[in-house]
Amino acid sequence: QQQVKQSPQSLIVQKGGISIINCAYENTAFDYFPWYQQFPGKGPALLIAIRPDVSEKKEGRFTISFNKSAKQFSLHIMDSQPGDSATYFCAGKPSGSARQLTFGSGTQLTVLP
Amino acid sequence: EAGVAQSPRYKIIEKRQSVAFWCNPISGHATLYWYQQILGQGPKLLIQFQNNGVVDDSQLPKDRFSAERLKGVDSTLKIQPAKLEDSAVYLCASSLDGQGRNGNQPQHFGDGTRLSIL
Numbered sequence: 659q660q661q662v663k664q665s666p667q668s669l670i671v672q673k674g675g676i677s678i679i680n681c682a683y684e685n686t687a688f689d690y691f692p693w694y695q696q697f698p699g700k701g702p703a704l705l706i707a708i709r710p711d712v713s714e715k716k717e718g719r720f721t722i723s724f725n726k727s728a729k730q731f732s733l734h735i736m737d738s739q740p741g742d743s744a745t746y747f748c749a750g751k752p753s754g755s756a757r758q759l760t761f762g763s764g765t766q767l768t769v770l771p
Numbered sequence: 772e773a774g775v776a777q778s779p780r781y782k783i784i785e786k787r788q789s790v791a792f793w794c795n796p797i798s799g800h801a802t803l804y805w806y807q808q809i810l811g812q813g814p815k816l817l818i819q820f821q822n823n824g825v826v827d828d829s830q831l832p833k834d835r836f837s838a839e840r841l842k843g844v845d846s847t848l849k850i851q852p853a854k855l856e857d858s859a860v861y862l863c864a865s866s867l868d869g870q871g872r873n874g875n876q877p878q879h880f881g882d883g884t885r886l887s888i889l
Contacts, residue, residue: 662813664813690875692877694880699882700882701775701862701864701880701881701882701883702814702862702880703880704877704878704879707875707877709875747813747814749813751875757827758816758819758827759816759878761813761814761815762813763811763812763813764811764812764813
């Protein structure tokens with residue numbers, strides 16, 4: 659069964675600090691790894707995504723680091739802000755449009771002011 | 772552009788009753804998804820439509836869940852009869868075209884319907 663394991667379950671960071679969330683996957687057919695951000699009462703929103711042909715992708719304060727050999731990837735939030743407080747989900751998807759997105763269990767991030 | 776619209780936002784029913792959820796995807800989006808998100812977990816795909824055809828319903832409990840997208844636009848998800856374990860948020864998402872360059876068109880989610888089973 660396809661699985662994406664995410665850690666930690668919850669994370670508390672001071673304003674201005676770095677938040678790091680880690681994910682590991684099992685299915686070597688995965689070739690698309692998005693991160694979603696979800697605020698309470700809202701649906702998930704795509705934050706940033708990476709394909710395994712690159713080791714790092716940066717968009718503003720958000721960076722994905724990807725280690726294909728270890729089958730691991732992580733989200734780094736630099737200069738974390740209270741507005742970043744949300745639940746973050748990593749996901750993986752095999753190639754092909756008819757293949758489903760498999761989500762991790764989520765990390766609840768709290769950034770203290 | 773308008774986002775994915777879902778209704779109702781909340782629904783409370785007793786077990787063994789039936790319930791239906793409605794979704795209107797972003798205009799022009801060919802692919803529509805229904806997810807179940809249980810509290811404290813990530814979304815789990817129930818069914819994926821490409822236009823009005825089913826692409827993947829492997830995780831849909833077909834003995835009680837059904838979904839349709841008759842005209843390739845709006846969709847409804849029905850549960851009959853509901854069980855206690857169906858308490859969850861039901862999310863609808865759409866993407867421009869699941870047949871994109873590498874099949875990885877971003878999925879845009881609605882805010883979901885929170886279902887509570889008493």
